Amino acid sequence: MSASLERGVALFKEAIDAPIASFFSSCVHCGLCAEACEFYVDTGDPKYTPIHKLDPLKRLWRQEYTLVGRIAKALGLSRPITDAELAEWSELVYDSCTLCARCSMVCPVGNDIAYMVRKMREGMAVAGHAPEGLIFATTRTINVGSPMGVSIDTVKAQIRHQEKETGEIIPLDRVGVDYMVLLSSMEVVNYPEYLGALAKIFKQAGVTWTLSSDGFEATNSGIQIGVSDLAREIVQRVVDAAEKLKVRGVVSPECGHAYTALRWEGPNLIGRPYPFEVVHIVELLDRLRQEGRLRTSGKTDTPLTFHDPCQLVRRGGVIDQPRNLLREVAGDFRDVADRGVMNWCCGGGGGVSTNDRAEPLRLAAFRQKKEQLDAAGVSTLVTACANCRVVMEEALEAYHMEHVQVLGLTELVAEHLAQAEEARKAA
Amino acid sequence: MADMTVGALLRERGVSRRTFLKFCTALASLMALPPGMGGAIARAVERARRPSVIWLSFQECTGCTESLTRSATPTVEGLILDVISLDYHHTLQAASGTAAEAAREQAMKEAFGHYVLIVDGSIPLGNAGYSTIAGISNAALLAEAAKGAAAVVAVGSCASFGGLPAAEPNPTGAVAVSQLVTDRPVVNVPGCPPIGVVIAGVVAHYLTFGTVPELDGLGRPKVFYGETIHDRCYRRTFYDRGMFAESFDDEGARKGWCLYKLGCKGPVTYNACATTKWNAGTSFPIQSGHGCLGCSEPAFWDVGGFYNALSVTTIPLNKPTGIALAAGAAVGAAVAIGNRKKQADARKGHQTATLGDLEKQS
């Protein structure tokens, strides 16, 4: 089997539902989605208008699912979807869209454009028009287990390192505990301190937890490339591992789309609800805080702000928790305008950071984020997604803003754990 | 009698010069001419020979003649009737029978090419027997009389547009004068009836200038039919402020509010009623509390009910809408079945995507 236009069109047909038909019927071409999209706002190029990214899908809907469209097609009056057209649209669907859904929040007639782009990717991918970088990452995830090629051995090495650093045990393959913890490759490779932070926090909070050698990877390239069949295979590994270890819940790490993949798309991919709970680490930390099991002391005085990861906040529903936690550990928190569910995307979500050809565009789109930071007047940025972290670090460098530091929220909380503070004072 | 000048006749009748000039000035203002024209009218009328007028009455109710002749005091209408030589008129003439017809034929012969032909009533084309005079069909009589007429005036809505006889289903096949007389201009003076002084004014114009006055697209003198009732109605401010009588004799009606909601056709009716009024300026329908029927407009009997507001549609919509709903549901259901099948087939025929499907085999 290979990619083909026919397969792509067949998947478009599968994907179209009543919401999409309502959305396409209601669009009045007002252009407000463009004003919400950083790819348009930061480049001025009208082809990045969000609804425009869906043109082939809209035409297909008309031709296949409306009487007038079907008659027009039968009379030879409609323009068919072509392979060349889908090739042209690859950039619009994959490079200039992070599925951040800011457009979905502002459309006056209520169109969820990101929902439609996600579905359009199903057809684009099997028509052979997904970007090379994403195909490569997905291939590695399916075959090796991680998009960056991280294996259980790499993970074990980091476990040992963090155990030494923190003096805590990091459990592996323990059965019947509270939570099975997932990691994103990005964290394993770039921010292994996350694992150490978890160890310290869970110790204090009295949470029993474990990693799984069968399912440690949270990243789901299948979601990013938009192929549900592949996403299902990847998510199934996590579900199988969690069921094997009989855990109460699974903790999704500081990653955006991993939460979307596991918490929201997962049950629909495998066709049944989970027998376990899924929480994002930030959700869990706030819950522990509310229950009084997470005790912090002392605050960071450095002026700092928070970057709301799109898939966690706007698309994930974990809206208040980050600031609840920051209130405990930040002494000088300065919020940005356009915050929370209206935050501007880091520019690298939805597979864009894995897509090399999109790099110039991704950096150009960072300008909104830069303006937010300049306006807030801070040089420390806290976030809760490892991909956002890496993407923003790269962008800050490109914009000669190396003085701005990017931190992870979990690590910041771990730094201010009550006993850690006491130990620091004693030293 | 027709060879006397008008001036001589008036002096003989004892009409003082002063009265005569007042009459001419009134005529001038009536026709929206400058006041100074009163003198010019006086000179022209004085010297004019009394024109012969043939008045033919077809399918009519005599209301137009009544309108012209109902006057309690000497009025312009009355003077006009004195000034012209009315050589033939069913209602007003003394003669009858063959004598009357003979008088008509003689007048037509003597004044051939110069007489004014006035017509009221519609002409039945369905069956000549619906309306004949001395055995002659209306259509034939009209055709013959029109041949020698210097001017043709269709008085009343029946003669101008067909009127009541032409209302659906028009059983007599009634038509307007202008449909049969096509080789010369016909002046339409519609109304059911027309205002008396309007009829008189049109004749007076002809007397004075020897020409028909400027006509609108329906052949009506613009001077009398150039404005709608609505645009000259004294109750207009109530319309503009949305103050309407909701039913006859309710509070709004008694306060004299606008009658739009009670079906007044003022906005689409061109006539002089709102300014010139009736019975020497006494009143007009709206002032008396009833909406304008639109009687000076064509087919005013068939425009959707006297008591329905103008913007109300003329066809009841319940049944057509019900049919449309059912038909729409049927079309929708058919498309829905097609949609669901296509969607289901696409999903059933889903080929599980593998890594190999992400790239094309070249």
Place this chain on the structure above:
Amino acid sequence: MTVTSMELLLWARGPGFEAAVVIFTLGMVWRLIEIFSLGRKPDLSLPRERAGASGMNTVFRRFLFPPGMLRRAPVTYLGGYVFHIGFGIVLLFFIPHIELARGVVGFGWPGLPTPVVDLVAVITMVTLVVMLVSRISDPAKRLISTFEDYLTWALTLAPLLTGYLAYHHLLLPYQTMLAVHILSAELLLVAMPFTKLIHFVTVFPARWYNGDLFGHKGVPS
């Protein structure tokens, strides 16, 4: 034989209106069934409850300006509001229109003084022109605009303009102008189910779906 202005007016008020209402009704029912026939797969993930995050909430919330957006597109937002509200006022609060509605549905409602409606009509028409200029000059709007956008613009302007001309006795004799106005409204009715103008109905389910999709995750959209 030429058609007189009264005959044209009679046709517009009679068979014309009937035809327009029939086509509109048939079209709307068909198109809505066509849209909803495609259904929606149930969401098997566990929902997150949050006050204010639901389909109905979004139906109403989307009437407001999203935070930070007004200054980015003031013409689109303000023009959109002034146009819609103005059109609504002219359509629903002009006394002759209310009488028309009373004849069709059996009841009416209070109206506004005619000079007020007249002023609103002028403001609405000016706004439509401003929106057209914006559509042509804004790069994003220009790229995504199709023939249908310009056609529906003209179809929307026509009843306003012809109504204004009729009321002020301009351009054509009154009865003809009135007939043209009624015919232009009928044309607009007929176009509604088959163009983007259907959004006047589908905006509600579309916003509801948006709110429901976001609301399942506990996000107020």
